[in-house]
Amino acid sequence: MSLLEESLKQNKFVVTGEVGPPKGINIAPILEEAKHCLKGRVVAVNVTDNQSSVMRIGSLVICQKLLEIGVEPVFQMTCRDRNRLALQSDLLSAAVSGIENVLCLTGDHIILGDHPQAKPVFDLDSVTLLKTVSTLQSGKDLSGSNLDGTPKFFRGAVVAPAAVPLEPQIIKMESKIEAGAQFFQTQAVFDAKTFESFVKQTEKFKVPVLLGIILLKSAAMAKFMNENVAGVSVPDSLIKEMAETKKEERQKKSVEIASRLIRQMKPLCQGIHLMPLGWGHLVPELLTAANL
Amino acid sequence: MIVAEQKPIKQIYEIIKPYKKVLILGCGTCVTVCSAGGEKEVATLASALAIMSKELGEKGEFLQQTIERQCDREFIEPTLPAANSCDAVLSLACGAGVQLVSDMTTVPVVPGLNTKFMGITQEQGVWTENCRGCGDCVLHLTAGICPVSRCSKSLTNGPCGGYNKDGKCEADREMDCGWILIYNRLKERGMLDNLRKIMEPKNWSLASVGKPKKVIREDLRIEPEKIK
Numbered sequence: 001m002s003l004l005e006e007s008l009k010q011n012k013f014v015v016t017g018e019v020g021p022p023k024g025i026n027i028a029p030i031l032e033e034a035k036h037c038l039k040g041r042v043v044a045v046n047v048t049d050n051q052s053s054v055m056r057i058g059s060l061v062i063c064q065k066l067l068e069i070g071v072e073p074v075f076q077m078t079c080r081d082r083n084r085l086a087l088q089s090d091l092l093s094a095a096v097s098g099i100e101n102v103l104c105l106t107g108d109h110i111i112l113g114d115h116p117q118a119k120p121v122f123d124l125d126s127v128t129l130l131k132t133v134s135t136l137q138s139g140k141d142l143s144g145s146n147l148d149g150t151p152k153f154f155r156g157a158v159v160a161p162a163a164v165p166l167e168p169q170i171i172k173m174e175s176k177i178e179a180g181a182q183f184f185q186t187q188a189v190f191d192a193k194t195f196e197s198f199v200k201q202t203e204k205f206k207v208p209v210l211l212g213i214i215l216l217k218s219a220a221m222a223k224f225m226n227e228n229v230a231g232v233s234v235p236d237s238l239i240k241e242m243a244e245t246k247k248e249e250r251q252k253k254s255v256e257i258a259s260r261l262i263r264q265m266k267p268l269c270q271g272i273h274l275m276p277l278g279w280g281h282l283v284p285e286l287l288t289a290a291n292l
Numbered sequence: 293m294i295v296a297e298q299k300p301i302k303q304i305y306e307i308i309k310p311y312k313k314v315l316i317l318g319c320g321t322c323v324t325v326c327s328a329g330g331e332k333e334v335a336t337l338a339s340a341l342a343i344m345s346k347e348l349g350e351k352g353e354f355l356q357q358t359i360e361r362q363c364d365r366e367f368i369e370p371t372l373p374a375a376n377s378c379d380a381v382l383s384l385a386c387g388a389g390v391q392l393v394s395d396m397t398t399v400p401v402v403p404g405l406n407t408k409f410m411g412i413t414q415e416q417g418v419w420t421e422n423c424r425g426c427g428d429c430v431l432h433l434t435a436g437i438c439p440v441s442r443c444s445k446s447l448t449n450g451p452c453g454g455y456n457k458d459g460k461c462e463a464d465r466e467m468d469c470g471w472i473l474i475y476n477r478l479k480e481r482g483m484l485d486n487l488r489k490i491m492e493p494k495n496w497s498l499a500s501v502g503k504p505k506k507v508i509r510e511d512l513r514i515e516p517e518k519i520k
Contacts, residue, residue: 109463127449164457
């Protein structure tokens with residue numbers, strides 16, 4: 001059983017982190033970040049899968065590298081770049097590598113990334129990918145053939161609590177649970193009331209939810225997310241707070257805002273998923289500030 | 293209908309440059325409706341190519357003809373003598389038409405259009421894609437709105453997290469999220485439970501991807517052994 005699964009089963013409040021593989025083969029910085037900023041501070045670290053549809057090193061191999069340095073990975077898998085053969089094959093490869101947590105996502109559209117001419121795959125979707133993981137765990141593949149050796153995963157999915165309308169997200173969340181999702185990590189949330197309303201509608205599902213926290217870097221970044229990142233909404237009050245902060249004070253302010261959000265929403269969730277987006281060095285300070 | 297667009301005139305000119313006498317062959321069905329390859333477009337294109345040819349000091353000769361359909365042998369048959377008397381045929385049909393004419397003539401057949409999609413007339417001068425020929429229609433479950441063609445990821449189990457609060461898709465801020473359209477209509481009709489039914493992974497072997505598809509109706513065939 002993965003540490004993440006075990007911790008959630010024991011009702012411990014968990015913190016997960018995230019690293020984004022680089023473009024190119026220099027993995028020293030990402031491993032440094034994992035080792036010095038995340039190891040021992042978070043229970044597991046997500047490794048993104050060609051995040052934002054930008055071509056990078058694969059999630060699978062970075063997960064293996066994390067295992068080598070004693071960091072538990074969460075293998076992120078999107079449906080954008082692989083058909084069902086490749087997805088199942090990578091899941092088996094992950095199991096062989098000792099990867100125990102998998103997070104199943106649809107994936108951003110290819111047009112948003114750096115190879116917009118590529119053919120989008122989306123052979124499966126996030127729900128059928130979760131079902132695929134469950135099917136492999138039953139000892140069969142999607143064609144019904146028997147597996148020689150059965151993998152076992154702790155299966156995660158995502159949900160966007162600030163999406164408008166919210167109902168389709170909640171219905172899909174139910175489908176994901178039916179398909180085998182055992183935990184959720186959320187899109188970034190910047191408003192406790194929004195999250196509270198989401199929790200009221202979903203607590204009946206009894207599936208652990210890790211609240212997504214992004215470190216705000218500037219007012220411009222917040223505005224950019226409001227305009228360009230679906231399902232994310234940064235309130236004007238936070239944008240104002242960032243705008244009124246001098247450049248050299250921004251990291252401090254960012255930590256202050258994030259720790260405040262964590263403290264406000266901690267009673268509503270079973271853990272936190274931190275997406276530092278390059279500011280991984282602030283994670284220890286943030287966790288201390290948030291009393292975690 | 294099949295919606296197509298005329299290739300840029302310069303590209304068409306480059307394609308037909310090796311040939312002196314060219315039959316511009318229009319198609320009277322889909323591409324006439326979407327104003328890409330009907331009688332009117334044949335005439336306009338013939339004039340434009342003649343002018344270009346004259347300006348460049350070349351002696352291109354452009355014949356014009358438009359037939360009912362280029363996807364049926366019986367309509368192509370009568371045009372073969374004219375077609376074969378030319379150096380090439382410039383077909384203003386969809387890709388399917390270009391190929392059938394090409395199978396039947398002895399001279400080269402080249403395309404004048406880019407075939408875009410199966411769609412509808414949204415408004416005068418605007419056509420939109422509404423079907424991808426996936427071979428396994430689910431419109432009865434999705435309130436008559438196709439997730440395969442109208443979700444930019446062709447998802448079959450509800451929206452991803454990429455819809456904006458104005459209901460537009462992350463891939464194109466001008467475009468409605470297909471799944472939000474489906475959600476809204478199902479809700480209006482009290483059929484939201486449809487969204488809770490998990491669809492199995494789609495059988496893409498039935499869709500117009502991979503090997504070319506064929507429909508056979510034995511009851512309609514006259515000489516089945518001829519069509520293989």
